Amino acid sequence: MHVANVLYLTSYLVRDILWLRVLTIFAGLSLLPFYCNCSDHILWAPIAWNLLFMAVNSVQIAILLRERRPRRLDGPEQALYDNVFSELTPGEFRQLVKLGEWREIEAGTLIVQRDSVVHDIQVLKQGALEVRLGGEIIARNEPGQFVGEMSFLSGERATADVVATEASQVLAWSQESLNKLFDKKPALAYKMRGILGRDVVVKLRAHGKPVG
Known part of the structure; x- marks a missing residue:
């Protein structure tokens, strides 16, 4: 005993x-x-x-x-996993990919509009995005960075416009579907919030804002 x-x-x-x-x-x-x-x-x-x-x-x-169980992913999925989501297990990442939607975005497309409710969270696979405020470019998103993560974490509206400056590809999820998955998978939710939080920190440091 x-x-x-x-x-x-x-x-x-x-x-x-x-x-x-x-x-x-x-x-x-x-x-x-x-x-x-x-x-x-x-x-x-x-x-x-x-x-x-x-x-x-x-x-x-x-x-x-x-x-x-280690299992090779498709080409673009494997690269995204290695560069952004390596903290997740392969199975957890496959769940995210299955839940998400690959989107091809044309140059000049307005992805997020300032002061709007953000329904999706997206990660840039390839291409280039600009974050604009009042017509001024305040940041550029590189492949592997997220769009809509601040709204997802805070629940607030978008604080700037996000525009594709060239043909781009993103993997997108609706916030509603992600929250439902996270309710069922708290360990996955914990890891993903860590990934998103680090993305926010990197962006704030790039803008010269103090963190911590």
């Missing part, structure tokens, strides 16, 4: 959900002899519950392993 408690305690200390589930299964297994010998009869109810918990954890472990 002490072994089981040590394993449960260790599982609460690890940060990786995969190892948490593995340790929980071993803790449950180590309790089975106790339930068989702690009384004059076998405690079938705790054994049944333990087996059920282990079955659920086993299924979740299989899902996690499938998501983490």
Whole structure:
């Protein structure tokens, strides 16, 4: 029984959900002899519950392993993963790509209008974008940078116009669909907010604004 408690305690200390589930299964297994010998009869109810918990954890472990399985992506997707989303598992990134939409944008297209409600968040795969305020260019977005991330993080309207200065390609998601996914996948939400936050920091530093 002490072994089981040590394993449960260790599982609460690890940060990786995969190892948490593995340790929980071993803790449950180590309790089975106790339930068989702690009384004059076998405690079938705790054994049944333990087996059920282990079955659920086993299924979740299989899902996690499938998501983490290294698998090559298509050309543009692999480059985007390597340059921007490498913090995610390949499975998590594939979920994002499946949820998103690749868009081809013509030069001169107004992608985001100042003071408008931003419904999408986009990452620039190739091309060039300008951020304009009152007709003045205040920033240029390079491939790998996001559009609409500040509105996504803050919930506020767009503070500037964003215009494509040449033919560009973006991967776009609706904020609504992303939020639904993040509600189901809190670990993915945590990682993505970190990626978006770093993008904001890079842009602020490029503008000479203090951060932190």
